[in-house]
Amino acid sequence: MTKPKQVKNIAELADIAGVTAGTVSRALSGKGFVSEKTRERIRALAQKHRFRPNTLARNLRTQRTGAVTVLIPLGHEQAQHLSDPFFMTIIGHLADGLTERGYELILSKIIPNSDDWLEAYIESGRADGVIVIGQSDQAEILDRAAKNYLPLVAWGGYYPGQSHCSVGSDNFLGGALAANHLVEQGCKKIAFFGDPVALEIRQRLEGCQDALAKHGAKYEPRIFPIHLDAELSDEDISNLLDTDGFRPDGIVAASDVIAMSAVAALAEHDIDVPGDVKIIGYDDLPIATQTSPRLTTIRQDLKDGARQMVECLVKRIAGEETASIVMKPELIVRRST
Amino acid sequence: MTKPKQVKNIAELADIAGVTAGTVSRALSGKGFVSEKTRERIRALAQKHRFRPNTLARNLRTQRTGAVTVLIPLGHEQAQHLSDPFFMTIIGHLADGLTERGYELILSKIIPNSDDWLEAYIESGRADGVIVIGQSDQAEILDRAAKNYLPLVAWGGYYPGQSHCSVGSDNFLGGALAANHLVEQGCKKIAFFGDPVALEIRQRLEGCQDALAKHGAKYEPRIFPIHLDAELSDEDISNLLDTDGFRPDGIVAASDVIAMSAVAALAEHDIDVPGDVKIIGYDDLPIATQTSPRLTTIRQDLKDGARQMVECLVKRIAGEETASIVMKPELIVRRST
């Protein structure tokens, strides 16, 4: 009994079959014309010798990879980990959507130190398309790259005149919803927890300020540029409570993660939520329903957002244009306000 | 002013520089000897024309990709989504570890329909190494693949005689810890929520049974093969409570996700946790601290586990052998028992 020895490339298999590599390629791929007889014969041989065409070589020749990169630029926030609940939630949904459509997902975190990190990545030719999560403070770079490169979709805020395709929710409206809700709950001294360097967060803040302005100037929120990373935000907030005498009665957090840190830190300082301070988060991550007290928050539908991004990207890979999508955020009232 | 036009391959740049492609390659990579002068000249030209070497071509030639695949076989549990909290937690930590070491992470979900899915993936040559999450019911396949392929590490249970490298915690011990804890809390009628088709879960069950046996035969647990996927487990458990008269006073859940579903379903049926039923989970995911009541669970240190897997894999890519690692699980007592 001859053990069916491993065949490593198409040429070897062609040798065994007594044909050329080209014929083997056509037989296995089904493209081009090969007689039924030799096709079957070659298929059987391929099976027997456990031959698999090398993906790299195929990709190089066909100039497509069947992969999509999810790129996470940690612009203003280098320490943030991929294990962050927000990233994980959206990546999970993207992974579900992409694998469903037969794309591999390449996950890549980038520290944007030069101003051409995005072009550099794109031209490395690793993937057929790129999804960028979080414009952070890199919006112009996205815009520039998008001019020469179609299959690019970003998660994040939309601003008038932007030329890249983004999917996200209306951060300005979300911020306003949050602020209005706190005012309706009777808050007078409102703090904003989040660093407005990032576009999305700035938009939330502006929405917040705008809504408060309509209730009179005394509502101008005080801004604390808390980090987004869970560990750092814990620290930031603890420091804040220890050293700063300021005690707000309402907090708009720029993300659920920040809100959770705040809840925990306040509990340690024996400040009651929602009795002494009301807190509203942003995102409505799965964890928001499971904190104690359960988090009032502004919901972005990440599952649907991920679906939309995949859909846009697939169209763009196929050469179509797609418009940006702005989803409506929604106020979810739970126990923390 | 000449616009620095895009150069698409190394040959074009070589033309511009008046040298050959080989020289350009050497100049940019730093390997081999090129005079300082031409090196600088070529570097400057590359910069100016925004040239980036094509990754695919390089990978094909050098036979390495700088990428690691995280492969998730959904063996007995095809519906399970990648957005599952367990996967997301461990993938996040893996991503952190791999990007730290300069590897890209390819995320791939596979439905193992043929018996050679793993070999097929490996030989496609997409990645330098593979991390498999969850042996599920595919342990023999891992074992077979590992015989011819070094850079393979799996998350999951260890069993005597296995020949692939795995990292995981002692599931038998974990199951025993859980059972003992419930007995100590006074539980008499214990149920096990989880499908023992998967190796890890079977081991947990066996540990559980073994521990209970030591307390007398009447403790034999009743087994409910609940699905791992959050949506399905909700359904399973609701059905169970509606149709089956059985009311345990203690539940060992095979995962935190199942435990959370159980907590929610019980609440809907006005059954108090921990008053009427005590529940213990498994994994200690971040969410376990945020359910209400906070979940007693068996902790597997996923962050450390991910670190170990990356470390093993990197060694194996370099050609070293590594032994399997069995970590000690730990009982974390919170409020659900």
Added chain:
DNA sequence: TTCAACCCGACAATCGATTGCAACATATTT
């Protein structure tokens, strides 16, 4: 029988970068 039509499979170019080897130029030594 002859010519056209048609199908199959071989041949070779191609994707883009890397690298061993050979050839050449310059610097050093005798």
Added chain:
DNA sequence: AAATATGTTGCAATCGATTGTCGGGTTGAA
């Protein structure tokens, strides 16, 4: 000035699969 040493660069093969083109063979009709 000749010979050796040292250092640069060019040349061409290579990684492995895909694909356009062309020649040889078979079939059918006139």
